[in-house]
Every structure is written in structure tokens, then in C-alpha cells.
Amino acid sequence: MITDKDIQKKQRLDFTSAWTYDPAPESSDHVTISDKYDLFIGGKFVEPVSGTYFATVSPSTEKKLADVAEAGEKDVDNAVKAARTAYDTYWKKMSGRDRGKYIYRIARMIQERAREFAVIESMDGGKPIRESRDVDVPLAAAHYFYYAGWADKLDYAFPGRKTQPRGVAGQIIPWNFPLLMAAWKIAPALATGNTVVLKPAETTPLTSLKLAELIRDADLPPGVVNIITGAGQTGSAIVNHPGVDKIAFTGSTQVGKLIQKSLAGTGKPYTLELGGKAANIVFEDAALDQAVEGIVNGIFFNQGHVCCAGSRLFVQEGIADALIGKLKDRMETLIVGDPLDKNTDIGAINSRAQLDTINGYIETGLNEGADIYQCKCDLPSSGYWVKPTLLTGVSQSHRVVQEEIFGPVLTIQTFRTPAEVIEKANNTPYGLSGGIWTDKGAKIFKISTKIRSGVVWANTFNKFDPTSPFGGYKESGMGREGGLHGLLPYVELI
Amino acid sequence: MADRIDVQKTYKIYIGGEFVRTESGRYYPVTEPKSGKLIANLCLSSRKDFRNAVVAARKAQPGWAGRSAYNRSQILYRIAEMMEGRRDQFVAELKRSGYSAAKASKEIDTSIDRMVYFAGWCDKYQQIYSTVNPVAGSYFNFSVPEPTGVISVVAPEDQPLAGLVSVVAPVIAGGNTCVVLCSEKSPLTAVTFSEVLHSSDVPGGVINLLTGQETELVEHFSSHMDVNAVIYARSHKDNLKRIQENASLNVKRVVVRNEKDWTDAKHENPYTILDTLEIKTTWHPIGV
Numbered sequence: 033m034i035t036d037k038d039i040q041k042k043q044r045l046d047f048t049s050a051w052t053y054d055p056a057p058e059s060s061d062h063v064t065i066s067d068k069y070d071l072f073i074g075g076k077f078v079e080p081v082s083g084t085y086f087a088t089v090s091p092s093t094e095k096k097l098a099d100v101a102e103a104g105e106k107d108v109d110n111a112v113k114a115a116r117t118a119y120d121t122y123w124k125k126m127s128g129r130d131r132g133k134y135i136y137r138i139a140r141m142i143q144e145r146a147r148e149f150a151v152i153e154s155m156d157g158g159k160p161i162r163e164s165r166d167v168d169v170p171l172a173a174a175h176y177f178y179y180a181g182w183a184d185k186l187d188y189a190f191p192g193r194k195t196q197p198r199g200v201a202g203q204i205i206p207w208n209f210p211l212l213m214a215a216w217k218i219a220p221a222l223a224t225g226n227t228v229v230l231k232p233a234e235t236t237p238l239t240s241l242k243l244a245e246l247i248r249d250a251d252l253p254p255g256v257v258n259i260i261t262g263a264g265q266t267g268s269a270i271v272n273h274p275g276v277d278k279i280a281f282t283g284s285t286q287v288g289k290l291i292q293k294s295l296a297g298t299g300k301p302y303t304l305e306l307g308g309k310a311a312n313i314v315f316e317d318a319a320l321d322q323a324v325e326g327i328v329n330g331i332f333f334n335q336g337h338v339c340c341a342g343s344r345l346f347v348q349e350g351i352a353d354a355l356i357g358k359l360k361d362r363m364e365t366l367i368v369g370d371p372l373d374k375n376t377d378i379g380a381i382n383s384r385a386q387l388d389t390i391n392g393y394i395e396t397g398l399n400e401g402a403d404i405y406q407c408k409c410d411l412p413s414s415g416y417w418v419k420p421t422l423l424t425g426v427s428q429s430h431r432v433v434q435e436e437i438f439g440p441v442l443t444i445q446t447f448r449t450p451a452e453v454i455e456k457a458n459n460t461p462y463g464l465s466g467g468i469w470t471d472k473g474a475k476i477f478k479i480s481t482k483i484r485s486g487v488v489w490a491n492t493f494n495k496f497d498p499t500s501p502f503g504g505y506k507e508s509g510m511g512r513e514g515g516l517h518g519l520l521p522y523v524e525l526i
Numbered sequence: 527m528a529d530r531i532d533v534q535k536t537y538k539i540y541i542g543g544e545f546v547r548t549e550s551g552r553y554y555p556v557t558e559p560k561s562g563k564l565i566a567n568l569c570l571s572s573r574k575d576f577r578n579a580v581v582a583a584r585k586a587q588p589g590w591a592g593r594s595a596y597n598r599s600q601i602l603y604r605i606a607e608m609m610e611g612r613r614d615q616f617v618a619e620l621k622r623s624g625y626s627a628a629k630a631s632k633e634i635d636t637s638i639d640r641m642v643y644f645a646g647w648c649d650k651y652q653q654i655y656s657t658v659n660p661v662a663g664s665y666f667n668f669s670v671p672e673p674t675g676v677i678s679v680v681a682p683e684d685q686p687l688a689g690l691v692s693v694v695a696p697v698i699a700g701g702n703t704c705v706v707l708c709s710e711k712s713p714l715t716a717v718t719f720s721e722v723l724h725s726s727d728v729p730g731g732v733i734n735l736l737t738g739q740e741t742e743l744v745e746h747f748s749s750h751m752d753v754n755a756v757i758y759a760r761s762h763k764d765n766l767k768r769i770q771e772n773a774s775l776n777v778k779r780v781v782v783r784n785e786k787d788w789t790d791a792k793h794e795n796p797y798t799i800l801d802t803l804e805i806k807t808t809w810h811p812i813g814v
Contacts, residue, residue, distance in 0.1 A: 192795065292777065293770075481806075486807065488806065500659045501657070503805070506754065506776070
């Protein structure tokens, strides 16, 4: 006898065998990467006092792209002093209108050089060119453009109060959206009248250094933006420097806690944008195909190196089999490989260290009894790669459900009632984002107000905009970036 | 000898809407500053008392936040009404704690007026802090404030009533619940304030009031993993540093409000409410 299940099986489409794509590589001929990069301090590139350099490699080829200076304590001190001088000499005296014009310049020049930035971002970080081209770079430009306009309108931002800049902002950014995170940090800081010492992550320094060239070309007063490279020790020197008036950090919750602790007793204000473990909740009445796209975008966007990734999928029981079947079919169409290929959906894992972390979690999940499903796709022979992965048969207490994996690994759980899924979704120390899929508006608002997180996407996921505040509840951090709320961390209200 | 032997009050702590003694069985004497005469034996609250209070505060939080803003506003206003009715009692207690009549009057007047002030904000701050965000895409995108959650509060040591009201009113106006350490040497008005709360329709657990020692309790106020933020309104630098270090255990927000004069009108502003709010942004597609 033929059952419904057999019919379903027969009707499942075969996406893998007949569908092939010719390579469509984005050219990198027009991009120049120097052999060696120094520190951008006081408006020019200077050799590090530390005398040391480290290599930045392409995670898709494992080949070295450039040597980059490692800023030591003395270098950090020089950068902070340059920022202080720039604050006292130029920036705090300048009108908001003129500050704004400089920031507009940065926005426009990024747009002009968008292709170059996109290619370098993909080479240095491993993300697909489609994403760096269509998301990272345009959003970075938009962020500068948005905050440029605030610079001469700050008197209207906070009713009853005027704003005063904090002074020198020390900013530390992660490797998952290097140019975009630099924009999230630099744009509001400059608009509100602060000067900046920014440190990009050690695995992805190149677009920040290219940005330094651009800022120099834009003729910003020397020292208003200083960009110094290095690893954790450099970051720690920025955090602990007494001349820094405000700290803004984006990165892991673990490091965020260390920063918060080391700032205790200093009176230095700080904002933290940390990890997440977002619940992506699909109700029975959701449009399934649309939800599948959202799930894929939620967890596989940028190889899952996204703090707000929809890494915990909750499916209402009645549709679980159908949805997971569709999800697997869709996953088989994903193209994993060369980040510079315009067909690529999923690029390289950012570093060997992160590759080890992700593989370690997959192993942990299996040891804890999870069932695994991975795409059948081939992986390139060199570089760091992880196949898009589903872990099913997991529960709240599993480490893969509780901890941030920061890779293309999705855990799947089922639920019966809204109350149950709210309980499960909130049962995490994180609170950065969440997703809801349903056809019913009232249900969206009911669930979205119960989810304890700073961003909720309804029938969409991983959308960003400069006007839209972003940031976490609970252990996902404090403070908002983007929008009017994003001004507040950089000002004192008087 | 007096005509009548007066009935003295037992000053208890207030947890989950109930007047309880500390589970530790410990006490400390509070005396009249001039005569040295014993006023009462106050509870020397323990870590366990604090933990019980956090459980009560957590339990009460969703319900309190879920009430309509209009309802919360009326309840805060009701607190002010009840304080007005007990005005003489507050003045008498402040005088026993060494306040002059004029200072005591100013303290209670400020406290009542400040409660009315924040009552009025309960259904308005949302409109100040919300935004509709013009994103470049087909989405209706908006940001609204939500309460941070459970807040532990180390209330001011001086100006024991005006200080307490100034730090607690914004917290509950914003839909949070709290556990408060009251003034150690002048705790009388704080305990009487808990009786006001009890008769003001404030749900049990929304405000929990403990008496005791700062140096003993700040450790627990700042390290408890189910507390979302700490407000520190005193001036002890070592204790503040300890709070800020412990806060990193679960990324608590730390709000420092070390002020000289709590009767100053500058404490009346909505930005103190913002200190214990989180901004939530929701993306909703537009389409058919």
C-alpha cells in the first residue's frame, strides 16, 4: 500500500544531480593589497614601536595576504594621544555641520570604492562576495551617511537635554563584518563629536586599513580616526588606557565580561554588543517556503558567523516533518566554496581557530546524542570549511543548544504551544535577537513582546539598517547601535 | 510616668508583599542620635533574605510589566496618596532620626511630590523613547522600551525617604521589579514606606525592602545571576568597584547615582527611567 509518506518522498525534488553552475569569479585584478601595513595614527601610517608584524591570511586559500603591524602598549598610547590632540585641537571646536560633511565624504568614498572593499572583505574574511557586495559594503556606506546627518541635529535627539561628546572613544570590533562594524562604531562616534581609536580583529584587518587610507584621502583632521591593528593584548591596552573616555566593544560574551570587569572602578562608560543564541520560531500557520528561506538566511548567512544568527530553530510539532524535509531540500542547493565566486552561498570559515571551535561543537552535539544532517556538497581541498549542518534530537540542556557556536550549525527542537516556545526561547543567558514565522499578526505581537531580546524579526531574519537600533538584552550586551538610540552611548546628556 | 503605655512597632523587612523577619534571626539596634535611646531592633538581613526577595521580584515582574501603563500610573499615584495620609508619621520618624522639623517636612513633601511626578511618566516615557525607523526596505520597523527586569538597589544612606523614592520610583514606573537595601542608620521611614506600599495596590514582590549592612550585602546584590541591573546610590568606592566587578558575571547594567541632595528638582526627569529600560526593535514586512 502506498502511504502519504511514500508520495511525499517521491515528490521530493532532486536538486543536486542535474543543477550545476559554471564558476563566476569576481575579479580581484583591480585590487591592490600592500605587502605590509603600518598603524594609522595621527593621520598617517607609522611603523609600530613594538617592531612586530603578524600575517593575515585568506581563509579560503590559507595564503598570506599581507603583514600587518601589531600595536603594543606604546603604540596604543600614541594613538590615544593623537586622538586626544585631535579632539582638543579640531574636533570639539568644529561645528556639527562641518563634522557631518567629513562623515558624508567617507560615505561617498566608500560607495565609489565599493567593489574594491567588497573583494578585499571576501578575500580577508572568507565571506561570499555576494554578501560583501550586497550587504556589508552598502550598509557600511549607509551607516556613515545616516549618522553624518545627525551631527548638526543633536539638539533634537534627547528632549530637554543638550549633548556633550565623551572625548576619545576606544573601539574594538570583531571579524565577522569588519568594514560594517567599523562603520557602526566610527560613524556615531564622529557625529556626536568624539575622536576614535579603533582596533579591527586580527584575522580581518585589511578593510579597516583600506578605510584608514580612505579617511586620509578624505582629509579628515589628523588623529580624529586612528586605526591600529593587533590581537587581544592590543585591545586590552585600549580598554585599560586611562586616556580613553569611552569603550565600545563588539565580540564574544566571554571577552565582553572580561572588559566589563576590568573597567570596574574606573568610571569609564562602556557599551557591549556580545554573543547570541537566537530562537527562530516557526508556527503551524507560517508560509513554509518563506520560512525555509528565512531559516537558511538566519543560520547560514555569513557562514553563521553572526551574533544574531537564528541558531535555535523551534518548529511547531504538526509541521516539523514537512518543514525539516523542505529545509534539507533547500540546503542541498546551497553552494559552498570560493568566496569570490558570485554563485557562492556559503564561504570559508574565518580562521582555523574558529573552524576548530565549530567542529568541536558538532562533536559535542553528537556525543550528547544529537542526530546530524549535513549537506552532501563537496568542499574545496584547501581553506577552512564546514558543511551546513542540522542537529536534531536535542533538548534545552544540550551544550549545542545553550552555547553560541558561531558557525553554520542549526539546532532543531519542536514545541506544541506558544507558552512552551516562549519558555524555551527565553531559557538562555543571551538575548540578542529572535524570529517569528506566522501568518497571524496578533500572534507576532504577542510573541515578539514576550521574547527577551533586543531585535525581533517577524517573517524575515537578519535584516539590518542604519536607522534601526540593534543590541542585546541580558548577557548579549548593553547599549544600542543604529538609529537615534545609537547616539546615546557616545554622549553625555547635560 | 505616662498616662498610657504606647504600643511600639516591630520594624520588619518586606518580601513578596509580606512583612517578615529576617530568616537569619539577626538584628541591629537603631537609636535616637541625641539621647542614644533605643528606637527599635531592625532586621539585619542576610544573603538568604536577599535571594528570597529576588525570587519574589522575578515572579512579580512579568505581571507588573504586563499591566496597562494607565494602571501602573494609578498605582504609583495611589502610593503618593497613602504617603500623604501618613505624612505626620513620616515626619515623626524623621525627627526621631535626628531631622529638624523643617528638614523632615521638606523630605516628605519632596517624596510625595516625586512619586506623583513619576506616576505621571508611567504612560508617557514610551512615547519619548520609541521610534519608528525609516529603514530602506519594505518593512515596518519600530523600537520600543521594555523593562530591564529585576533590579537590585542600594538606596541612599542619607535622606532615607526622598532618596529611596527617587531611585525606586523610576524603576517601577518602567515596569521593573526591585529589591532595595534601605538606609542602615535611618531605616524607619523605609519600613513605614513598605506599609504604604502594602496598602497601595502595589502587587507583592514589585518592591522588596531589606534593612541591613551595605558591606555585607553588596556582594550578593551584585553577584546574583537572576538580577539584571544594580543601582548604587551611595559613595563607598570599594563597594562600587566590587559591584561593578561582580556585574560582569552576567553582564548586569550598573547605574551609579551618588547624589548630595535628593530633594533637588534635577532628579525629576525621565532619563532615570531610561537607566533600567531596554530597547526592542521589531521588523515587520509590508506586503500582501
